[in-house]
Amino acid sequence: MTIVDSVALRRALADRLAAGGLLRTAPWHEALCSVPRHEFLRGGFFEQVKGSAPTAWYPVVPDDGGWLERCYADESLVTQIAGTIVPADIRGEIMRVPTSSSTMPNLVVRMLEDLYVEDGNRVLEVGTGTGYSSGLLCHRLGDELVTSVEVDPEVSRRAGTALATCGYFPRLIVGDGLAGHRHHAPYDRLVATCGVLNVPYTWVEQTKPGGIILATLCGWLYSSELARLTVGGDGVAHGRFLGGQISFMLARPQLPPPFGMLPDLESGQERPARLGATVLDDWDARFVAQLAAPRAQHLALTLSDGTKHVLVDVEAGSWAVLAQDGEQWTVRQGGPVQMWDAVEDHLLRWRTDGSPALDRFEVTITPEAQRITWPTI
Structure with a gap:
C-alpha cells in the first residue's frame, strides 16, 4: 500500500471512533488522523491461533498481506511474548504469555x-x-x-x-x-x-x-x-x-507469583458454602471479591470426582477449594486466613446494599492506604 492509503486508513479509524462517541474532541481527532499507528508496529505483532488451547501465537510482519490494514483495526495487537520475544524471533507458533501490546x-x-x-x-x-x-x-x-x-x-x-x-x-x-x-x-x-x-x-x-x-x-x-x-x-x-x-x-512488579505446589486440598476445615464459585463469573462480583482477597488467584481443576475451584494466596499461605454436589456448594479452607469467609461476607454485604455498579464506587488514596467503598442503602 502507499502512504496515501495509510493516511486514509487512520482518518477512517478516527471517523469510526468519533461516530461511536469515543473520540469526542477536535484536538484528539486531529492527533489520531496525524500519528501513524503502523510506524509503531514496524516490528510486527502476534496473531492468536484460532481454537488453540493453550493459546498459541504466530507472527505477522510488514511483508505479510493485510499487515497495514490490521494496524488500523480497532483491536489490541500483541507485540511481545514472555518478556523478550518479538515477532521477528519466531518462525511458526509460540505458546507463551503476552507481555506487551499496542492497546486497541x-x-x-x-x-x-x-x-x-x-x-x-x-x-x-x-x-x-x-x-x-x-x-x-x-x-x-x-x-x-x-x-x-x-x-x-x-x-x-x-x-x-x-x-x-x-x-x-x-x-x-x-x-x-x-x-x-x-x-x-x-x-x-x-x-x-x-x-x-x-x-x-x-x-x-x-x-x-x-x-x-x-x-x-x-x-x-x-x-x-x-x-x-x-x-x-x-x-x-x-x-x-x-x-x-x-x-x-x-x-x-505486581504480577502474581507462580502457584508452585498446591496445598493439600483434603486438609483444612469444610463447611457448606453460602456462595458458590460461579459467583466469580460475574465481572462486578469478581471485583468485589478481589477487595476481600486482593492476593487470591483462581484455578479450576478437573478431577475424577468433578471440577474443583481453588483460590490460593501464595504469599500468605491461605487457600479455599470449592466443590459442587447437586445444588449445594461446599468450601474447604486452610491457612492463616479463612479466605472464602471474607469473600462471602464482602459479596453478601454488597448484595444487601443493592449490588451497586462499579461506577458508583469511590476510591481514596492516602499516604497510608488505598480505600475503595460503595454506597450503602
Missing part, C-alpha cells in the same frame, strides 16, 4: 479524552509500550510536556525509534513506572497504560493539587476498572471508577 485504539482514545488534558499540561505516562500513545500526547501537547516511563529497556528503545521516525521526541525514561519520575514532577496529568493492584502514593505526590490521575485498578482474579482521581491540596486523591470493564496487563 478505542481504549487509547477513551483514556486520553477521560484524562481531560488542557493546553500546557505536563503529562507523565506510565507504560510507554509501543510509543503510540506517547506520540498522540506529543502531537497534542508538544514533546517537552510529555514524559513516559517504561520498565523494559528494549521496549523503550523500540518506542523511541518509532517516535523519532514520526518526528516526536518526548522524555523517555527506563525504570519502574510505579515510582513515577520525580525529577520532572509535578505533573498536571498522570496516565497509566498498565493495570495496578494499588495506586502508588508516589503518583499522588508527583501530581499537582487539582491534577488528575487515570489508572486501571486490577487484582489477581482479573476484574479491573478504570479510575479517575483528582489530587487534593491535602495530598489525598479522590475519584470514582468510570465503568466499561477496562483491562490492561498488570505492571510487571
Whole structure:
C-alpha cells in the first residue's frame, strides 16, 4: 500500500471512533488522523491461533498481506511474548504469555479524552509500550510536556525509534513506572497504560493539587476498572471508577507469583458454602471479591470426582477449594486466613446494599492506604 492509503486508513479509524462517541474532541481527532499507528508496529505483532488451547501465537510482519490494514483495526495487537520475544524471533507458533501490546485504539482514545488534558499540561505516562500513545500526547501537547516511563529497556528503545521516525521526541525514561519520575514532577496529568493492584502514593505526590490521575485498578482474579482521581491540596486523591470493564496487563512488579505446589486440598476445615464459585463469573462480583482477597488467584481443576475451584494466596499461605454436589456448594479452607469467609461476607454485604455498579464506587488514596467503598442503602 502507499502512504496515501495509510493516511486514509487512520482518518477512517478516527471517523469510526468519533461516530461511536469515543473520540469526542477536535484536538484528539486531529492527533489520531496525524500519528501513524503502523510506524509503531514496524516490528510486527502476534496473531492468536484460532481454537488453540493453550493459546498459541504466530507472527505477522510488514511483508505479510493485510499487515497495514490490521494496524488500523480497532483491536489490541500483541507485540511481545514472555518478556523478550518479538515477532521477528519466531518462525511458526509460540505458546507463551503476552507481555506487551499496542492497546486497541478505542481504549487509547477513551483514556486520553477521560484524562481531560488542557493546553500546557505536563503529562507523565506510565507504560510507554509501543510509543503510540506517547506520540498522540506529543502531537497534542508538544514533546517537552510529555514524559513516559517504561520498565523494559528494549521496549523503550523500540518506542523511541518509532517516535523519532514520526518526528516526536518526548522524555523517555527506563525504570519502574510505579515510582513515577520525580525529577520532572509535578505533573498536571498522570496516565497509566498498565493495570495496578494499588495506586502508588508516589503518583499522588508527583501530581499537582487539582491534577488528575487515570489508572486501571486490577487484582489477581482479573476484574479491573478504570479510575479517575483528582489530587487534593491535602495530598489525598479522590475519584470514582468510570465503568466499561477496562483491562490492561498488570505492571510487571505486581504480577502474581507462580502457584508452585498446591496445598493439600483434603486438609483444612469444610463447611457448606453460602456462595458458590460461579459467583466469580460475574465481572462486578469478581471485583468485589478481589477487595476481600486482593492476593487470591483462581484455578479450576478437573478431577475424577468433578471440577474443583481453588483460590490460593501464595504469599500468605491461605487457600479455599470449592466443590459442587447437586445444588449445594461446599468450601474447604486452610491457612492463616479463612479466605472464602471474607469473600462471602464482602459479596453478601454488597448484595444487601443493592449490588451497586462499579461506577458508583469511590476510591481514596492516602499516604497510608488505598480505600475503595460503595454506597450503602
